[in-house]
Amino acid sequence: MSNTAPPHLTEPGWLRALITLVSIGFVGLFLVLPLILVFSEALRKGWELYLAAIIDPDALAAIRLTLVVAAVSLPFNALFGLAAAWSITRFQFRGKQVLITLVDLPFSVSPVVAGLVFILVFGSHGWFGDWLQEHDLRIVYAVPGIVLATLFVTLPFIARELIPLMQAQGSEEEHAALTLGASGWYIFRKVTLPNIKWGILYGAILANARAMGEFGAVSVVSGHIRGETNTMTLHVEILYNEYQFAASFAVASLLALLALVTLAAKHFVEARGALHARRAGNPQFSTQTVTGQVESRASEHRSRGAALGLQNLAILAKEHA
Amino acid sequence: MSIEIRNLSCTFGSLKALDDVSLQVNTGELTALLGPSGCGKTTLLRIIAGLESADAGCILIAGQDMTGVPVQQRQVGFVFQNYALFRHMSVFDNIAFGLRARPRARRPSAAAVRERVMHLLDLVQLQGLADRFPSQLSGGQRQRVALARALAIEPRILLLDEPFGALDAHVRKELRRWLRKLHGELDITTIFVTHDQAEALEVADRVVIMNRGHVEQAGTPYDVWEHPATPFVCGFLGDANRLDGHTENGRWQGHRMTLPAPGLGTPGKQPALAFVRPHEFDVLPAADDSAPGLSARLTHVYLAGSEAHLEVERLEDSAPMEVKLPMEVFEQLGLQRGQTIRLLPRRARVFAAA
Numbered sequence: 051m052s053n054t055a056p057p058h059l060t061e062p063g064w065l066r067a068l069i070t071l072v073s074i075g076f077v078g079l080f081l082v083l084p085l086i087l088v089f090s091e092a093l094r095k096g097w098e099l100y101l102a103a104i105i106d107p108d109a110l111a112a113i114r115l116t117l118v119v120a121a122v123s124l125p126f127n128a129l130f131g132l133a134a135a136w137s138i139t140r141f142q143f144r145g146k147q148v149l150i151t152l153v154d155l156p157f158s159v160s161p162v163v164a165g166l167v168f169i170l171v172f173g174s175h176g177w178f179g180d181w182l183q184e185h186d187l188r189i190v191y192a193v194p195g196i197v198l199a200t201l202f203v204t205l206p207f208i209a210r211e212l213i214p215l216m217q218a219q220g221s222e223e224e225h226a227a228l229t230l231g232a233s234g235w236y237i238f239r240k241v242t243l244p245n246i247k248w249g250i251l252y253g254a255i256l257a258n259a260r261a262m263g264e265f266g267a268v269s270v271v272s273g274h275i276r277g278e279t280n281t282m283t284l285h286v287e288i289l290y291n292e293y294q295f296a297a298s299f300a301v302a303s304l305l306a307l308l309a310l311v312t313l314a315a316k317h318f319v320e321a322r323g324a325l326h327a328r329r330a331g332n333p334q335f336s337t338q339t340v341t342g343q344v345e346s347r348a349s350e351h352r353s354r355g356a357a358l359g360l361q362n363l364a365i366l367a368k369e370h371a
Numbered sequence: 372m373s374i375e376i377r378n379l380s381c382t383f384g385s386l387k388a389l390d391d392v393s394l395q396v397n398t399g400e401l402t403a404l405l406g407p408s409g410c411g412k413t414t415l416l417r418i419i420a421g422l423e424s425a426d427a428g429c430i431l432i433a434g435q436d437m438t439g440v441p442v443q444q445r446q447v448g449f450v451f452q453n454y455a456l457f458r459h460m461s462v463f464d465n466i467a468f469g470l471r472a473r474p475r476a477r478r479p480s481a482a483a484v485r486e487r488v489m490h491l492l493d494l495v496q497l498q499g500l501a502d503r504f505p506s507q508l509s510g511g512q513r514q515r516v517a518l519a520r521a522l523a524i525e526p527r528i529l530l531l532d533e534p535f536g537a538l539d540a541h542v543r544k545e546l547r548r549w550l551r552k553l554h555g556e557l558d559i560t561t562i563f564v565t566h567d568q569a570e571a572l573e574v575a576d577r578v579v580i581m582n583r584g585h586v587e588q589a590g591t592p593y594d595v596w597e598h599p600a601t602p603f604v605c606g607f608l609g610d611a612n613r614l615d616g617h618t619e620n621g622r623w624q625g626h627r628m629t630l631p632a633p634g635l636g637t638p639g640k641q642p643a644l645a646f647v648r649p650h651e652f653d654v655l656p657a658a659d660d661s662a663p664g665l666s667a668r669l670t671h672v673y674l675a676g677s678e679a680h681l682e683v684e685r686l687e688d689s690a691p692m693e694v695k696l697p698m699e700v701f702e703q704l705g706l707q708r709g710q711t712i713r714l715l716p717r718r719a720r721v722f723a724a725a
Contacts, residue, residue, distance in 0.1 A: 222455035225422055228442040229449040230469035230524055240468075244459045326459070 088306045091299035103289075103297035104304065111277040112285035113304070115193070119268075119281065120261040123200045127257050128250060131208025135246075139216040153209050156202055164202045165270025168195055191273030196281065199267035204260045208253030215249040248323030255319060259312040263305060372433040372527040372560050373398045374419065379428035381414055381584075388414040389425070390584040396562060396577075401554045403575035404564045407607070411584040412564045413452075416530050419562070420447045432527060448526030448559075452533040454517040456505040462516050463501040466491055469524035491519040494553070511542040522557075531563035535570060547574050568608050572596065580604050602644050602722045611646040612692045614665075614719075618643040623721045626665050626687070632721035642724040647716040649695040654681070655713040656704055664713040667692065669706055674698070683712065 060066070093100055103109060134153055138146060156164065170176050172189040182189060189195045223245070227237040265283040272279040280288065282305055289298035374396040381389040388411045396402050404412040417423040419430055421442035430437045437445060457465050466488045470479055479487070492498055495515035505513055514534065521529060534550065535543045551574050554561055565571050571578045572592040579589040580603075588600040599605035606613055616625020617640045623632040630645055655664065667683040670691075674680070679701035681694040694714065696704075706712065 222451055222453065223457055225442075226449070226451060226455040226457075226520075227468065227472070228422070229420055229445075229447055230472060230520065231443045231446070232468070232472035233443065236472050240472075241457055 085306055088299055088303050091295065092303040094299075095296045099296055100300045100303075103294075103300035106297070108277050108280065109285060109297075109301055112280045112282045112301070115196070115278075115280065116262050116282040118193070119196050119200050120258055122197050123204060123261050124254060124258060126201055127204055127208050128254060130205060131212055131250070131253060134209040135212035135216050138213055140221055150213070153206050153213075156205050161199075161203050161264065161266035161268075162270055165199050165267040168198055168202075168267075168271050172198075190271050191275070191279060193279065195271035196268050196279060199271045200261045200264055203264050203267050204257040207257035207260065208250060211249045211253035211256075212246055215246055219245055248319060248326055252316065252319045252323060255312055255315050259309065262308055373431075374528060374560060374562070375431040375434075376415070376419070377429050377431070379415070379418065379425050379430070381411075381418060381423065381425045387584045389418070392428070392581075392584070392586055394579060394586060394589060396560060398560055399558050400560060401551070401574065401576045402562045403571035403578045404562060404581060405568060405571040405578055405607075406566065406581035406587075408566055410581040412581050413532055415581070416532055416562060416564050419528075420449045420530055421445050422449070446524065446527045448521030448524065448529040450514075450517045450521050450529075450531040450534055452536055454505075454513045456513060456516055456520070458505055460504075461501065462492075462497065462503050462505070462508070463488055465505070465516055466520045466523050468520060487523060488519075491523055494522070495519045509542075510538045511546055514538065514546065518553075526559070529559050529561040531561070533565060534563050535565070535567070543570075550574060572608075580607065582607070599646075599720060602646070605646040605720050605722065609648045610693060611648045611720075614645040614647065615724075616643055616645060617641055618721065618723065623719070626685075628663050628665065628716070630716060630719045630721065643721055644724055645716075645719040645721045647719045649680075649693040650678075651717050651719070652694045653715040653717055654694065654696060654700075654704060654706075655715065656706065656710070657713070662713065664715045666711060666713055669708055669710050669712055672701075672706070672708060674701075681706070683714070686711065 061069075104113075134149065137143070138150055169190050172178055172182060172195065174183065174190075176190075189198065223241050224237055227241050232240070263283060264281075265287075268281055269284060269287075272281065272284055274280060274284060274288065276288070282301060286298050286302045286305070289295075289301065374394075376392055376394040376396075379389050379392045380387070390411075392411070392415060404415060406412050414423060418425050419432075419437075421437065421440065432445065432447075457468065460468070467484050470484045470487060473479075488501070492501060495518055497512060497515055497519070500508065500512065505516070508516065518531075535546055538546065547570060563574070572595075575592060577589060578592055578595050580587045580595060582603045588595055588604045590598075590600075595604060596608055599608060602613075605611050614625055614628075616623055616628075618624075618632045619640050621632055623630045623643055623645050625645065632643065632645075655662075666686040668686060669681060670684050671682040672679060677698050679696045679698055681696065681701075683692050683694055684690070685692060692714075
C-alpha cells in the first residue's frame with residue numbers, strides 16, 4: 051500500500067484497513083493456524099514419540115516410496131514438458147491447439163478420476179489385465195501404478211512453465227547459432243538450455259511438491275498395502291483413522307515441512323530466474339519478488355541472489371518453527 | 372565470393388513472397404536490398420543464408436549450388452535485425468561461439484580463439500567490453516557485437532537484415548559510415564536489407580529495388596536515382612509526385628500541362644504517368660487560369676535545414692502533393708499558408724500506364 055498516492059486515487063482509510071484485515075485474516079485462519087497446529091499436535095506427546103512415529107518401519111517405507119515416486123516421475127515430467135513446449139513453440143502442425151488444451155487436462159480433471167482410469171486400463175478386469183497377469187506384471191496396487199498416477203497429475207507443471215517462456219524468447223538465437231555453424235546438440239546445450247533452465251527448475255519444484263503431496267489419484271491405485279504401496283499422504287490417513295493422532299501429525303509435519311522448503315526453493319528460483327532474465331535483458335520470467343532491489347554486475351547478482359534465497363528460508367523457518 | 376540467384380520463388384500459404392527472382396551479386400560488392408515492408412527482401416536474405424527454403428530456383432555461392440546445403444555448412448555471416456545475441460553469454464563468449472562450436476578437429480586452441488576475439492573486438496571498436504553482457508550494451512554496441520560474431524567464422528559472404536533499423540537517427544548515421552569503411556577494409560561480399568532509401572543510396576555499391584516479391588530494378592545508386600526503370604521505382608525513390616495523363620506523339624499531357632516524353636512516341640493517345648520529384652517544381656505565386664501549370668493551394672509549410680517543404684493540395688481534385696524549395700527561393704516568394712500557387716515541373720519521368 052502506498053501512502054504517496056494522492057488521496058483521491060485511493061480508498062478511504064477504513065476500507066483499506068478492512069480489505070487488508072480480511073486478506074490477512076484468511077491467510078492466518080486457513081494457512082498459518084493449521085500449519086502451527088500440525089507442528090504442535092505432532093509434538094504434543096514430546097520429541098521421543100515424534101521421532102518414534104517417523105522411524106517406525108511403515109513410516110520409513112512410506113517416506114522412501116514417496117521419494118522414489120517423486121524421483122522417478124520428475125525426469126519423465128521434464129522430458130515431456132520440454133518436448134511439449136518445444137513442439138508447441140517451434141513447430142507448426144495440425145492439432146497444436148488441441149495439444150495446448152490437453153496439456154492442462156490434469157489440472158481440470160479430478161485426481162480420483164485419473165486414478166480410476168488407470169484401474170480400468172491396467173486393473174485385473176481392465177483392458178490389459180489378462181495380458182499383464184500372463185506376464186506376471188503388476189501395475190495397479192503396486193509402485194508402477196503409483197508412479198503413473200503421479201505422472202498424470204504432475205504432467206502440466208514444467209510444460210506450462212516453459213511454453214510462455216520459449217514463446218517469448220523465440221528461435222532467433224538458435225537461428226543465429228545455426229549460421230555460426232553449430233550442430234543441433236551443441237545449440238541445445240549452449241543456447242536453448244541455458245535460456246530455459248530456470249523455467250525447468252521452477253516447474254520441477256512445483257511438480258515435485260505436487261508429486262509428494264498427491265493423495266486422490268494415488269489413493270485409488272495404491273491398494274494401501276502397508277510398508278509396500280503406502281505413500282506419506284496415505285500413511286497419514288491410515289494413522290489418523292486408527293486414532294494415532296500424534297503419529298499421524300508427526301508424519302504430516304514432514305509434509306508441511308516439505309511445503310515450506312518448496313516455498314523457499316520456489317522463491318529462490320524465482321529470484322534467480324528474475325535476475326537471470328534481467329541480466330539477459332528478457333522481461334519474461336521476471337516476478338515482482340526482488341526486482342528493484344538488485345542491479346548491475348552479474349557476479350554480484352549471483353551472490354546476492356543466493357543470499358536472498360537463504361534469508362527467506364531463515365525467515366520462513368523462524369516464522370513457522 | 373559471388374552470389375547468383377536463379378529464378379527463385381517462395382510461397383507462404385497464399386502469399387507469394389518471392390516470384391521468379393534472379394540476381395547477380397559480384398565478389399566484394401556491397402549490395403542493398405531495398406523495398407517497402409512485405410516486398411520479400413528479408414525472405415530473400417534468409418533463403419540465401421539457408422534459414423528458409425525456396426519452392427523453386429536455386430542459389431549459387433562462388434558458383435556452387437547451395438540447394439540442400441544446410442545452414443551450418445554455408446559459411447554465411449548473418450546479422451539479425453534484433454541482433455539475436457546469446458543473452459546469457461558475455462560479449463567474448465558471443466563472439467567466440469562460432470569458433471568453439473566447430474568439430475574438435477577444426478576447433479582452434481583456446482589461445483587462438485582469444486586472439487581472434489580480441490582482434491575482432493578491436494575491429495568493431497569495442498575493446499574493453501569483452502566481459503559485458505548484451506543487456507549492458509547500447510543498441511549500436513550490440514549491433515557491432517553481432518557483426519563481430521558473424522565475422523568470427525570467416526564467412527564467405529555477409530548478410531545483414533535491417534542493420535540500422537533499431538537504432539536512433541544519430542547512431543544510424545555514424546554506423547552507416549563505419550560499415551561502409553569496414554566493408555572497404557574487409558572486402559567481403561555483403562548484402563543488406565533496408566526499407567530506407569537514403570541508407571541504401573548512401574552505403575551501397577549497388578541497389579536492388581524490390582516490390583511484391585520481384586526485383587523492379589538493380590543498379591548503381593546513380594542509375595536507379597537518375598534512370599528509374601519502372602513507375603514503382605520512380606515513386607518509391609525520392610517521394611515523387613504522380614500525375615495521371617496521356618502521351619501523344621512523344622509528349623505527355625495532363626493537368627493542363629505538356630511535358631516531353633521521349634521514347635513514348637507511339638501514335639494515338641496512350642494513358643501514361645508522369646513522376647515529378649518534390650524539388651523539380653518551379654513555383655509561381657499567383658494562379659493564372661490561362662497560363663500552363665498546376666494550380667494548388669498551400670496547406671502547410673515546414674522548414675528543414677536549407678529547404679522549405681511545402682505540402683499542397685491540387686485545386687482540381689484536392690489530391691495532396693509535396694514540393695521542396697531552396698530556402699532563399701521560398702523567402703523571395705513570401706508564400707502564405709492557404710495561398711493559391713502554380714506549379715511548373717522542370718523535368719518529369721514519364722511511363723506508359725500499365
